[in-house]
Amino acid sequence: MTNKIDRRKFLLAGSALGLTSGITENIKAKSTTVITGNIKPVVVSSYNGYTMKNGGKLNCVETAFKKITQGEDVLDALIAGVNIVELDPLDASVGYGGRPNAEGIVQLDSCCMHGPKKQAGGVGALEGVKTPSLVAKAVMESTDHHLITGKGAQNFAQNMGFKIEDDLNTEESRKMWLNWKRRIDPNHYLDPKKRSTAGHNAALEMIKEGLIPENEYYGTINCNGINSNGDLCGVTTTSGLAWKMPGRIGDSPILGAGLYVDGNHGAAGSTGRGEANLFGLCSYLVVEELRRGKHPKDAGMTALKRIKENTIELRLLNKRNLPNFNVNFYIIDKLGRYAGVAMYTKASNEDKNYAICTENGSKLVPVEPLLSGNAN
Ligand code: GLY
Numbered sequence: 001m002t003n004k005i006d007r008r009k010f011l012l013a014g015s016a017l018g019l020t021s022g023i024t025e026n027i028k029a030k031s032t033t034v035i036t037g038n039i040k041p042v043v044v045s046s047y048n049g050y051t052m053k054n055g056g057k058l059n060c061v062e063t064a065f066k067k068i069t070q071g072e073d074v075l076d077a078l079i080a081g082v083n084i085v086e087l088d089p090l091d092a093s094v095g096y097g098g099r100p101n102a103e104g105i106v107q108l109d110s111c112c113m114h115g116p117k118k119q120a121g122g123v124g125a126l127e128g129v130k131t132p133s134l135v136a137k138a139v140m141e142s143t144d145h146h147l148i149t150g151k152g153a154q155n156f157a158q159n160m161g162f163k164i165e166d167d168l169n170t171e172e173s174r175k176m177w178l179n180w181k182r183r184i185d186p187n188h189y190l191d192p193k194k195r196s197t198a199g200h201n202a203a204l205e206m207i208k209e210g211l212i213p214e215n216e217y218y219g220t221i222n223c224n225g226i227n228s229n230g231d232l233c234g235v236t237t238t239s240g241l242a243w244k245m246p247g248r249i250g251d252s253p254i255l256g257a258g259l260y261v262d263g264n265h266g267a268a269g270s271t272g273r274g275e276a277n278l279f280g281l282c283s284y285l286v287v288e289e290l291r292r293g294k295h296p297k298d299a300g301m302t303a304l305k306r307i308k309e310n311t312i313e314l315r316l317l318n319k320r321n322l323p324n325f326n327v328n329f330y331i332i333d334k335l336g337r338y339a340g341v342a343m344y345t346k347a348s349n350e351d352k353n354y355a356i357c358t359e360n361g362s363k364l365v366p367v368e369p370l371l372s373g374n375a376n
Pocket residue numbers: 218219220238239240241249250251252270271272273274275
């Protein structure tokens with residue numbers, strides 16, 4: 001099935017927006033949407049693109065969809081959407097209030113890709129800027145590079161007029177970091193090998209105790225969208241692995257890993273264990289599968305199977321000899337078909353659902369899992 005609609009210009013008045021989320025009433029009240037192409041516009045994202053509103057009325061996918069269907073550039077619309085999550089202190093895995101690194105410093109990763117323009121930009125280990133996705137876009141538009149990291153990224157951001165904050169922790173993120181730090185630091189980091197195991201085990205303990213949700217350990221937002229002309233774009237933004245080694249960069253800002261967009265074929269991005277995804281450049285793999293004509297769901301399954309195949313180290317396997325972590329992909333193809341896939345059926349709410357917004361409004365949809373059970 002394709003999502004093609006008649007090639008004609010028509011007005012999609014608000015009343016056509018049959019609305020799953022109450023908040024989407026706002027789109028209904030205000031928007032008169034002009035659709036000029038033959039693709040049904042859609043925005044897909046990880047779970048937090050539905051739940052986070054930063055005190056406003058619209059969530060990420062609604063904001064992006066509204067802007068896309070009002071004719072804004074697709075990437076600008078998606079970035080406006082993820083900015084809501086980046087700025088929301090309640091999302092402890094993205095932007096302001098994201099989980100800090102092992103030294104208590106919030107270091108953010110992001111990248112974006114513009115399908116029609118064939119442009120991309122990213123930042124890694126960026127400190128002090130609440131909205132790294134906008135800095136990634138500035139890298140795309142104002143430099144000859146695709147990725148800038150660390151102090152260089154911060155200097156670039158400052159030169160581009162971004163405000164540099166002293167600290168992106170919230171009271172809550174600092175409290176949780178201190179809790180973690182107290183569990184692992186009795187020996188003042190004497191043995192780096194033990195430190196890494198201790199850090200991971202302390203985080204798992206804190207998840208079990210209900211202090212942080214499971215998905216926030218590798219929490220991220222990926223958001224992809226297509227307009228009626230078939231313009232495809234994507235953005236991924238995160239504070240990365242909770243309490244990571246300073247300087248650690250995950251999959252999120254790496255083109256082909258945390259995000260890949262080929263304007264002629266599709267867009268894919270991920271949340272979950274970044275190292276697993278980085279190893280196989282799985283968003284690129286997904287888009288290559290779309291290029292070969294696969295449906296987004298099947299393309300996503302190929303990537304999950306590849307991750308499963310590549311996971312052989314004992315420390316990364318559960319009792320069933322399967323990966324002891326989750327990875328999700330959010331995918332749209334050139335026809336506007338979409339899917340959300342995950343390694344496991346049984347996961348936290350955040351991992352077993354993904355967000356979509358169409359002309360029918362926004363909602364959470366269950367992901368398609370590769371494996372039964374959970375990661376433990
Ligand atoms: N997927 C986010 C990270 O691993 O940093």
